Each structure stands twice: as C-alpha cells, then as structure tokens.
Amino acid sequence: MPPMTDEQLLHVYRIMERAILLEQAVLRLIEDGSARLLLHSGRGQEAIGTGVCAALRDDDMLFYSHRGLTQLLAKGMAPGPLLGDFLGRTSGATRGLGAGIVHAVDHSLGLMGSSGTLGGGFVLSAGAALGARRLGDDRVSVHIFGEGSANRGTFHEAANAAALWKLPMVWLCENNGLSVSVAHRDATSIEDVADRAGAYGMPSRIVDGQDVEAVYDAVAEAVARARAGDGPTLIEAKTLRFRGHYEGDPQTYRSKEDIAAAQQRDPVRIVAEKLAARGIAGDRLGAIRNEEAAAMEAAITQALAAPKPGPERIHEGLLAPRETAA
Template identity: 50%
Template sequence: MAPRKRRPTNVQADPELLLKMFTTVARARALEDALALHIRDHGFAGFWHPGKGQEGAVAGACAALRTDDYLFYQGRGATWPLAKGMGLQPIIGDLLGRVTGSTGGKGAGVPHWADPALGIMGEGATLGSVYPLAAGAALSAKMRGTDQVALADFGDGTSHRGTFHETLIQAASWKLPLIYFCENNGLSVSTRFDDVSPTPNVADRASAYGIPGVVVDGHDAVEVHRVTAEAVERARAGEGPTLIEAKVTRVGGHWEGDAQQYRPADFLKDYQDPLEVLRTYLGDDRAETADKIVADAVAEVAEELHRAEAADLPDPQIIMKDVFV
C-alpha cells in the first residue's frame, strides 16, 4: 500500500461530501480488483482497460455535477458511470454482455454504458469523439436556456486529436457550458506524454483559446472537486469552457494482462492511492466507518458480479434495437 498522504490543514471539506466520494472510490476499487481476478480466472469477452489509481479524479469531478448535467467519458475503468449514479449491475452486466447491463448486453467487453436519465450519454465510437458530442450537448443546453453543463472526459493521448482543437475553439467562441476534463496518466498506451507533447501540461493549451486551464493533483478527490466545482459554476454563469487536467497514475497496464515492459520498476514510487488520500481527510475518528464502507463495497461487488454471471445473454436481434434507421 502506498504511504498515506498528509491531509492539508487548510482544507475544510464537507463531511457528507467526503463520505460520498470515499464510498464512490471504495466501490470503484472493489470493482477494479474483482474484475482483475475474474479476467485472470475466467477470461474476458473483450479488452478491459483498468482504471485503478485514477478513481479519485473521477469521483471528485462527478461530485461537482448534477444528475441532469451531461457526461461523455473515456473507456478506462468504471468509475465514471458509478460516480454519476449508475448501479453496479448495469455496469457489470454490460461488461459481461448480459441483459442486465445498461445497454441490455450490447456493450460487452469495451463498455458503452449509457443512461440519459442520469446524464450518462455513452461513449463515442472512437477516442476523441467526446469533444464534439459533449459540445453538442452544451450547445443544446445553451439554446434551450437551461443551466446544464457538459463534461468531456479524455486521456492525455486523445488530447492530440484534431477534434480537441476544432471543438474547443468553437466552444470558447460561443461560450458553451463545456468542461474539458483530462485524466493525464502520462501514457498513451505505452508512449510517454513527455515524448510527444511540446508543452508539459495539456492545460497549457487553454490560453490559446482564451479560457482557464487548471492543473490539479488527480489523486486528491477533494482538490479535483474544488476545481471542477469552480468550472461548473463558471459554465452555468455563461462564462464558457474550462480545461482541467488531473495528473493521475495508471497503476495497471493499458489493458488487463499488459506486461508493461515499457515502464521502469519504480514507477509507483511517488504514487498516492486516492482511496488512502480520502481516508486521511476523513480522519481517525471515522476510521471504523471507512473500513465498513470498504468491506461493504467488496461484498456488494461480489454479489453483483455473481448475479451478472447468472444473468441471460441477449438475443442476437438486440443489435437492431434503438437503431434509428
């Protein structure tokens, strides 16, 4: 276990918010660990891209959003739908291609969780599609006169796509209620970010579009929540987009089973486990509560995984369901 991060003495986090984020990260971590074992023991219908180590950034960001705010996520880990309010069974059911999944079994392997009632709008067909899709949702909110915001989550590798720039220049010009949220784990599959980016931070590019660019420690959900809440407030006020870059650690490989021969042996030497960081914020007086949350999360995930394994596979005709033409 990584050493616990010392809790900043100048931060007064809301106790209810802390418990909410800790619970989200605990459930996400339990799911990550259970899936790793399931894949090892049973195989998998598709590639699973683990998000272990990045859960805190996601929990902090989602805690700043409302249910009716739009979320467009990248396909690493399962914290985004979980933090936005989706139950474990729709998440696991999709991963195993069962009818209990949020897409009824169409999202097996690489997931495409979706539930518009929760603002979870699914994942695009290619990495980089989140930008115009999220901007379209933000434009819709602006045209309808609501104060909803749209969040586009992406990795550092995807920040090099043309859609990043094409969308952001228009969104900044129109002051769309859009948040670009980058989970920068420093690796695009096996390519180091530092080797391919002319700037040390993705957020440095924000100045070219006249919008704020913020770099935050993605292991610290409290700090991520703070900066995301500021971006949300700015967007709701009609002041336009913000680019947030959360520096995170991808503890596992690009996919489950990746040998990671491209990484040095000590790559985790400065890693701070986001679950333990949140535990320090909770303090010693709530240690038993934290332990119970973790234990309950492990038990809940085990139960829901067993339930998903026992669920039916979809009829092949489901592929034609929800198709417009």
C-alpha cells in the first residue's frame, strides 16, 4: 500500500488532538455535575481509530469499541453531537436518547454503533457484511474490539460464518493487555489473538498499535482484499492504555512504572515526530491544537444550551403504535 501522505498525517494528528480535548471536556462535565456517566478513556490508543478510518471509504461500515471516541471522530462525527449524547440533549447523535459512546450512531457516516454487550459486535459486523453482499454493493464492514471480548463465543461463531461465506469484513483487535483489571496472560491461553484466524482459514496480521502508519497499512490491505471478494481478515494491534478501565479506577493492578513506560509511546508524539521528519514545522501543529481547542469550547457551549428531550419522545421508535383511550 502507498504510504500515508503529509495531509493524511496532519489530519490524523488533528483527530488525535480533538479526541484528547473531547475526553478532557467530558471529564470536566462529569466533575461539575453536568454529565452523569461512566467514561472509558481511549488515551494511548488513538493510532488505532485514526489508522483504521484513514483506510475506509465514507460508506464503509464501522462498529466501534467501547473506547471509541477517537474512532467516532475519525469516521467523521463532530464533537457537538457526541457531547449532546453525553449530556442527554436533543443536539446529540441520538437526539437525547443515547447514553454516550456506545450508543452514538450515524448511518450517513457509516457509523453503525456498538453493542451494549461486549462481544456482540462480532455477529453485528458479520451481519452487516452479509447485508452488503446481498445488496450487491462493495462496502466493507469493520469491527474494532478489545482482546478480552475475543474470548466470547460470538467471536468464533461469527468468524466461522464470515470465513465460510467470504464476507467483506475486517476485524481489528486492540490488544492493550488488560481485560478491565485482568492481564491478558491470565485470561487467554494464547499470546496473540491473531493466531485464532488460522483455525478459520482467515489471514491475520500483528501490528504496532501505537504507529498509525502501521495500522493504516494493515487495514488498507485488508479492506482491499475484502472489497475484492476475498473474504475477512483479522488484525491484532498491540497497544497501550494510559488511563484506568474507567475514570476513577485506582489501577491497583498496575505499577506506576508500567503506566509511565506506556506513556513513553504516545501515538500523538509518534505522529508529531513523523511529521517533523518530513519537514513539517511544530508551529503548524501548535496552530492545529489551538484551532481544535477553540472549536471544542464552542461545541461545549452549544451542547449545554441545547434542550433535553421531553416526555413525548418516550413513544418514538416503538414497533407497535401506542394504544389510545377509548
């Protein structure tokens, strides 16, 4: 695959900065009582969402992970609708009916949502790939998931069907080595989740999940393969989680040294170094950060000003009509 262009890397850097600012904004809203929710931070894993989405078309379908803020932004969703979802406002992607990351959906951007149960995305993504095949188009279905959910039975059921039917599907496992607080080695019998692909006759690849170009290269190749009718691919991105499983997690299962070592491989810094090596000055990156910071403050103000849904919304989306009084 051709390398990422300067403009692609600059866009990746912008989305990474946007994701960091959005997480910081959500934490502020939690602290001041404006939002009551549980945030699963994706800090440290930004290269995965940006690398995946850089390899997709607008109409390709993405089932994102529960650390999916970067993934949502990289696929094209603006911060405003996400903030609206967090705050339960009508300006949200679900117009006030969502509950944050795992319920943000925008089919016009190919954002299909995320299963409320970890492991549910395997069968959903396979079903979407089957739907694309039946409709006769060449869209690809992509699912990003953590290594812990790969131990669910749905992984094996969907992998078998996808490989058997050569569905246009790409799975990417973001393996940060921790299933909540349990180390990967204590929960999974193999070191590499990618090894499971061979049992289904599916190709696989292991990449450095901190390097956006490595992620992009692997996904672009897998997407091209899927679009050509050659079936699914399993990619495992070895990555690092900087923060706890949830905000407020004391992380007693990790040492300070482990966290500090992980932060040395910050994907944002790696992208900045790549751009510097290409002769792109740091003041341009500084300008991007300032632009994104100003836009985020404006998005927060607009989201807070949006109304909450009224009681009339409770009957929307029902399969059966509401009974009326005689």
